[in-house]
Amino acid sequence: MVATSSLERLRETNRRAITTLLAAEGPMSRADLVRGTGLSRTTVSSLVGDLIASGHIVETADRGRPHKGGSGRPPLLVALAVQSGGVAGVDIGHGHVRVAVADRGGTVLAEETVTIDVDPDGQAALDHAAQMVHRVLGDAGVPAEDLRAVGMCVPAPLDRRSTRVRTGILPGWREVSPADELRRRLGVPVFADNDANLGAIAEVGHGAAKGATDVxxxxxxxxxxxxxxxxxxxxxxxxxxxxxxxxxxxxxxxQVCRCGNRGCLETLVSASRLIGVLQPAYDGELTVERALELETAGDAGVRRVLSDAGRAVGRALADLCNNLNPEVVVIGGSLGASPALREAVRRAVDRYAQPDTAAALRVVPGLLGKRASVVGAVSLANAKVTA
Structure with a gap:
């Protein structure tokens, strides 16, 4: 009896791994599921059969590409069965709140962004986010009672054990559990993670790293x-x-960093620091958007500052690449669109990482831009409610 129960729990965990992957990445072949979950081909085949029989997933009319460019018949794809209701993604940044409402297939139905300083008062920011969710639900035509789950990102690490913000990066959020607080306001399950993690989920599932497994x-x-x-x-x-x-x-x-340490990389390459370095050389207020326009126009000063920032990021990133040996590095965020920064990251990784590690690596711009975190939040919500 105990052995049977343990096997069933393992099987249920593996089913969740498959549905979570499909929720994040969309239709996939069985071979892709094998590679993405790490499960055996036999196990994936059996579980896919179970999930089709239970109505959780369906075979689509579309076919994928033969693996590694083969010439055989393209494989059938499987996808999550589209279910009723909707989900929401909430992206809380240091200076904005962005909310998207999507259907259970991940298609965004409505979206809204407001500029707001969220750092000083987490409770007020969450009040604002909850109001936005209700407003965007109305814009999307999704009744509030049909909201199944919310994915949420915050610009700080969350303690996995307590789900609370434990660092000083968000001074007005310390010891706040963002998921619990937003759940209390909305009355539906809320799942939170930090912005970079959800950006990674989005770019792997829908963007520049789609199909890659080490990113x-x-x-x-x-x-x-x-x-x-x-x-x-x-x-x-x-x-x-x-x-x-x-x-x-x-x-x-x-310089003392907002995390409490000194000399962190962020103190050299954050957007506010780079704009502060550039501002004295330019008339009028300089913004990130304006700096990127100047770079496109060939401005030497902007290119120099962004290249210096990219070199510093690439130097630290090279050590991480030596340890993890990824196949893709995606550069995102508001400065991720800068060719000068991205090229400098590439040169620094080539110089400081192991040659074989650097040679196997692609450094690419993110495709989702500023929307990466909210797209990842939608994917998280869909994955959790499906699981």
Whole structure:
């Protein structure tokens, strides 16, 4: 009896792995599910049969490509069965709140973004987010009672054991559990993660790293963070602190960082710091958007500052690549669109990483831009409610 119960629990865990992957990445072949979950071909075939029989997934009319460019008949794809109701994604950044409402297939039906300083008061920011969810549900034509789950990101690491913000990165959120607080306001399950992790989920499922299994997503914006995908699964670490690239110490006696340490990489390459370096050389207020326009126009000063930032990021990233040996590094965030920054990251990785590691690596811009985190939040909500 005990052995049977243990086997059934294992089988249920494996079923969730398949449905979670399909929720994040959309239709996939059975071979793709084998690679993405790490399960055996026999196990995947059996579980897919069970899930089709139970109505959780369906075979689609579409076919994929033969694996590795083969010339055989393309494989049939399977996908989650479209179910009733909707989900919401909430992206809370240091200076904005973005909300998207989507159907159970992940198609965004309505979206809204407002500019707001969320750092000083977490409770007020969550009040605002809850009001936005109700408003965007109305825009999407989804009744509030049909909302199944909410995925949510915050620009700080969350302690996996307590689900609380434990660092000083968000001063007005310390000891707040964002998921619990938003759940209390909305009355539906809420699942929270940090912005870089959800950006990684989005770019692997729908963006520049689609189909890759070992990925580092680097978000360069008001802060600096990384989301790490290993073997097709997000790696959060024991307490949820994996990927805090911005808090690698690069200057022993450097500027005090908002995390409480000194000389963190983030103090050199955050958007506010780079704009502050550039501002004295330009008339009028300089913004990230304006700086990127100047770069496109060939401005030497902007290119130099962004290249210096990319070199610093790439130097720290090279050590991480040596340890993880990823196939893709995706550069996202508000500064991820900068060719100068991205090219400097590539050169630094080539110089400081092991040659074989660097040669196997692609450094690419994110395809989802500023929407990566909210797309990842929608994927998280769909994956959780499906599981």
């Amino acid at each position: 580092i997503y680097v978000k360069v914006a008001s802060g600096l963070g990384a989301g790490i995908v290993l073997g097709g699964r997000l790696h959060r670490g024991t307490t949820g602190m994996a990927g805090e690239l911005g808090h690698v110490q690069v200057v022993e006696d450097g």
